[in-house]
Amino acid sequence: MKKSTKTLRLVQLGLLIAVELIFAYTPLGYMKPAGLEITFLMVPVTIGAILLGPAAGAILGGVFGLTSFSTCFGTSPFGAALLSINPFFTFLVCVGPRILAGWLGGVVFQASNLGAKEKPREFSFALTSLVTPLFNTLFFMTSLVLCFYQTDYIQNIVNVLGATNPFSFVALFVGLQGLVEAAVCWLISGILCRALYPVLYRNTVAKPVAESASENTAAPEQKPEL
Structure with missing residues (x-):
């Protein structure tokens, strides 16, 4: 990858980080319909994972996690x-699951395009946009249960919800909100990524999904760069 291409990728990543921070610290990152609080914070993470790869997804997930951790000092x-x-x-519960979710989102996108030659498969955008926020919810709740389920504070919430075990606690605690967040991220991220991908990589034949493979094999000819 040429230096100019790396610089462009860093700029694109920086823009997504800026969007993540705007979503985190302004009302733009939240929607509150019918008593729910739907967050858009996984949207930039998912977009980065698809457009820029697993490492970018992990970085954006880390930014999301750090902003979440910062709310523990008064606002949450x-x-x-x-x-x-x-x-x-x-810190582990706030940051770790988001990094892992962002990284795995990029891995899923790449894995779903193994063997694709000139462009990503259409279903890979929808698949990654759906599983990435689901990974976030799954890993967050799993780490919360592992780290805090036996504490008096969480047990009080368990009793209020009427949960009988950790699985029912997760279902009742996340509830409809987790499913709506996943649906919102799936819709927004899928549409944006499908529109942006051909624009960002219009001058290349080998997309990011093929870059990891091309690094391990000798290419017979130089591929055009951005």
Whole structure:
């Protein structure tokens, strides 16, 4: 990859980080219909994972996680309660799942395009846009249960919800909101990525889905760069 291409990728990643921060610290990142609080914070993560690859997805997931952790210092009562119990576990729960979700989103996109020669398969955009926010919810709730389920604070929530085990707690705690967030991310990210991908890579034959493979094999000819 040429230096100019790397610079362009860094600029694109920087723009997505800026969008992530705007979503995190302004009302633009949230929608509150019918008592729910739907966040758009996984949208830039998913877009980065698809357009720029797993590493970019992980970085954007880390930014999401750090902004989430920052809310534990006053703006989120739930986060503040976890922070008072165990700061290290709180950091782990906030940041770790988001990094893993962003990285795996990029891996899923690449894996779903193995063997694709000139352009990504159409279903890969929808698939990645759906599984990435689902990964986020799954990993976040799993880490929350592993780190805090036995604490008095979470047990009080368990009793209020009427949960009988960790699985029912996850279902009741996430509920409809998690499914709506996944649907929103799937719709927005899928549409944006499908429109942006051919624009960003209009001058290349080998897309990012093929770059990891091309690095391990000798190419018979130089592929055009951005």
